[in-house]
Amino acid sequence: MRDMKALHHKGFTLIEMAVVLVIVGILLGSFIGTLTSRINVTKKSDAMNELEEIKQSMMAYAFVNGYLPCPDCSAVSGACTTALVGDGIADHDAGNNRCVLDEASGNVPWVTLGLGRGDSWSNHYRYAVQNEYADSDLAFALDSPTGSASIKEPDYVADATGATPHSLADNVVAIILSHGSNGYGAINVENIANPAIPVANLDELENTDNDADYYMRPETSAETSIAGKEFDDIIIWISEYELKAKMVEAGKLP
Numbered sequence: 458m459r460d461m462k463a464l465h466h467k468g469f470t471l472i473e474m475a476v477v478l479v480i481v482g483i484l485l486g487s488f489i490g491t492l493t494s495r496i497n498v499t500k501k502s503d504a505m506n507e508l509e510e511i512k513q514s515m516m517a518y519a520f521v522n523g524y525l526p527c528p529d530c531s532a533v534s535g536a537c538t539t540a541l542v543g544d545g546i547a548d549h550d551a552g553n554n555r556c557v558l559d560e561a562s563g564n565v566p567w568v569t570l571g572l573g574r575g576d577s578w579s580n581h582y583r584y585a586v587q588n589e590y591a592d593s594d595l596a597f598a599l600d601s602p603t604g605s606a607s608i609k610e611p612d613y614v615a616d617a618t619g620a621t622p623h624s625l626a627d628n629v630v631a632i633i634l635s636h637g638s639n640g641y642g643a644i645n646v647e648n649i650a651n652p653a654i655p656v657a658n659l660d661e662l663e664n665t666d667n668d669a670d671y672y673m674r675p676e677t678s679a680e681t682s683i684a685g686k687e688f689d690d691i692i693i694w695i696s697e698y699e700l701k702a703k704m705v706e707a708g709k710l711p
């Protein structure tokens with residue numbers, strides 16, 4: 458009888474096992490959650506550093522050539538032929554010395570700049586440049602046309618729809634952006650288009666419509682009640698005056 462009792466107490470009961478499993482599950486869940494959020498933070502900071510590196514390389518390209526690089530065509534359309542798309546080489550149009558992508562956005566020309574391909578989420582960085590600043594025939598001068606693009610922040614306090622954004626930067630001549638962890642609207646490094654941006658993501662849509670306005674604001678998840686919903690794009694830009702000042706500093710202008 459004593460032996461049976463000793464045997465009985467040697468193992469765990471089903472309830473004890475269940476309690477242990479639940480505790481292990483909770484600990485593992487919180488560990489994985491922490492790990493995932495740390496990986497996301499690292500990826501975002503890597504992308505921000507790479508954007509700065511791309512910007513500096515573009516400035517250096519302008520010092521050497523007298524103009525900014527053209528985007529690499531990101532999809533077959535119009536003058537962007539299959540031979541030009543997604544090879545990382547800047548696509549200048551020899552016919553008019555301007556970009557094949559006429560102020561529309563394409564990929565950052567990573568091969569031309571000698572940089573790595575794609576962001577932390579294996580999508581190409583998007584890049585758009587004002588033609589007067591990427592003209593390979595007539596290099597820009599101090600009196601070149603004013604930068605036409607603007608970086609704006611939707612104003613949710615004053616306007617819940619985010620319809621009246623305020624400017625963060627005007628006179629912008631080039632923008633470089635990562636589509637962030639959701640990757641909506643991006644072309645991946647295999648040159649395949651990712652899922653389109655959901656119609657509710659108004660602010661992310663603004664960054665792909667090829668007009669002169671780009672939005673930048675704090676990251677929000679899909680669950681937020683803020684208009685514009687999900688937003689995780691990371692954007693950097695080159696202003697007209699910043700570029701001209703650096704060119705003067707480098708002895709390349711006037």
Ligand SMILES: [Ca+2]
Pocket residue numbers: 528529530540541542543544545546547548
């Ligand atoms: Ca190309």
Ligand SMILES: [Ca+2]
Pocket residue numbers: 635636637638639640641661688689690
């Ligand atoms: Ca995004």
Ligand SMILES: [Ca+2]
Pocket residue numbers: 662663664665666667668669670671
């Ligand atoms: Ca826009």
